[in-house]
Amino acid sequence: MDYFNYRRSELFAEDVAVQDIVYMHGSPCYIYSKRTLEKHWHAFDDAFGEHPHLICYAVKANSNIAIINVLARLGSGFDIVSLGELERVLTAGADPKKIVFSGVGKREDEILAALKIGIRCFNIEVSTELDRINLLAGQLGVIANVSFRVNPDVDAKTHPYISTGLKENKFGIDIKYALTEYRRAASMAHINVVGIDCHIGSQLTETQPFLDALDRVLSLAESLKAEGIHLHHLDLGGGLGIRYKDEQPTEPAEYIQALLARLAGSDYEILLEPGRAIVGNAGILVTQVEYLKPTESKNFAIVDAAMNDLIRPALYSAWQEIIPVNQHSDAVEQTWDIVGPVCETGDFLGKERRLKLAQGDLLAIRSSGAYGFSMSSNYNSRPRAAELMVDGDQLYLIREREILSQLWNGEHLLP
Ligand SMILES: Cc1ncc(COP(=O)(O)O)c(C=O)c1O
Ligand SMILES: N[C@@H](CCCC[NH3+])C(=O)O
Numbered sequence: 001m002d003y004f005n006y007r008r009s010e011l012f013a014e015d016v017a018v019q020d021i022v023y024m025h026g027s028p029c030y031i032y033s034k035r036t037l038e039k040h041w042h043a044f045d046d047a048f049g050e051h052p053h054l055i056c057y058a059v060k061a062n063s064n065i066a067i068i069n070v071l072a073r074l075g076s077g078f079d080i081v082s083l084g085e086l087e088r089v090l091t092a093g094a095d096p097k098k099i100v101f102s103g104v105g106k107r108e109d110e111i112l113a114a115l116k117i118g119i120r121c122f123n124i125e126v127s128t129e130l131d132r133i134n135l136l137a138g139q140l141g142v143i144a145n146v147s148f149r150v151n152p153d154v155d156a157k158t159h160p161y162i163s164t165g166l167k168e169n170k171f172g173i174d175i176k177y178a179l180t181e182y183r184r185a186a187s188m189a190h191i192n193v194v195g196i197d198c199h200i201g202s203q204l205t206e207t208q209p210f211l212d213a214l215d216r217v218l219s220l221a222e223s224l225k226a227e228g229i230h231l232h233h234l235d236l237g238g239g240l241g242i243r244y245k246d247e248q249p250t251e252p253a254e255y256i257q258a259l260l261a262r263l264a265g266s267d268y269e270i271l272l273e274p275g276r277a278i279v280g281n282a283g284i285l286v287t288q289v290e291y292l293k294p295t296e297s298k299n300f301a302i303v304d305a306a307m308n309d310l311i312r313p314a315l316y317s318a319w320q321e322i323i324p325v326n327q328h329s330d331a332v333e334q335t336w337d338i339v340g341p342v343c344e345t346g347d348f349l350g351k352e353r354r355l356k357l358a359q360g361d362l363l364a365i366r367s368s369g370a371y372g373f374s375m376s377s378n379y380n381s382r383p384r385a386a387e388l389m390v391d392g393d394q395l396y397l398i399r400e401r402e403i404l405s406q407l408w409n410g411e412h413l414l415p
Pocket of ligand 2: 060312
């Protein structure tokens with residue numbers, strides 16, 4: 001459920017007509033609904049009731065500071081994976097005590113910055129990262145809170161490129177060796193062991209893989225307890241899927257009820273790192289049809305957005321719904337491939353869509369709030385799109401469209 005709906009035959013973002021937004025700010029543009037964002041965050045937070053928990057929004061899904069700020073005001077925590085994301089969340093008003101730092105390859109400067117600001121916890125993914133954090137914390141004279149991201153070897157049953165919890169994936173520490181790592185950590189002078197973390201993949205539509213991972217994490221936590229290593233939290237990562245087409249993902253409330261039932265009375269604080277489930281359906285990408293190009297084998301609608309704006313279809317063959325902004329077109333319904341102007345055969349946003357199209361029409365690509373703008377690029381020297389947020393009948397420009405000179409900003413000619 002989101003707040004992008006038709007009124008008569010015109011698409012609205014909350015109470016603002018999408019076409020009016022394009023008249024003011026041009027195409028292509030990303031439009032987000034603040035109400036949807038807040039609703040999705042609350043769906044996670046409210047479901048925990050009195051159980052101690054912290055929702056740490058995964059910033060990589062959409063890292064615009066206005067989005068982060070809306071969530072920070074609700075009391076959200078944040079899951080970050082780089083110095084850039086750390087600076088973003090701090091700029092947007094996040095509480096350092098609610099920041100967890102994941103990532104397979106944290107550099108020294110990144111660790112130092114996070115230690116200086118006093119983040120809540122590092123999710124360690126490599127054995128030698130523990131030694132690096134201990135050393136750097138020692139240099140600064142601070143204690144680092146850590147948890148290990150364990151790889152529970154659970155099949156998330158999702159796209160192989162976004163499955164992360166199998167033995168052959170690069171993420172986390174093999175759960176077999178976790179006990180040894182925890183013992184090592186517990187003996188270090190500048191380390192405070194606070195939790196366990198796992199994240200098995202993205203766009204999961206079933207609860208069972210999460211529960212399998214929880215079982216393994218819980219059993220590890222209990223083994224640690226028996227050795228006198230008491231953990232404060234279990235971080236179960238993100239990964240809950242959304243409906244793009246006909247998937248029927250578990251709702252956050254149902255998922256969290258299942259987790260709480262499995263935890264049966266244990267008082268570990270639960271951390272979750274949802275990204276897509278909070279922001280995915282809170283955003284659309286709007287694009288204009290530049291040309292219609294019927295050919296002998298296919299009908300192409302060439303639009304002004306491309307794989308550099310939204311790479312998911314090209315990268316994962318992801319399917320995202322494409323709908324007209326105005327349902328007025330008198331055109332005949334036909335089957336179209338919606339493609340961008342980039343010089344790649346893989347540059348498509350949707351294939352074989354039944355639409356009534358005319359040149360100049362506006363189209364909205366739904367479910368674009370997550371891994372849309374945050375994965376965009378300047379490929380083919382295309383300035384990145386504007387981003388806007390609607391709150392009721394108010395419209396805010398939250399990122400200006402890039403201007404051409406930004407494309408070569410920082411580049412230098414030879415003398
Ligand atoms: C460590 C970690 N946490 C959280 C997320 C967020 O995942 P999702 O957007 O599927 O909720 C990811 C991305 O998959 C991740 O790598
Ligand atoms: N970028 C991916 C998800 C990857 C999640 C990052 N750990 C997507 O668009 O579905």
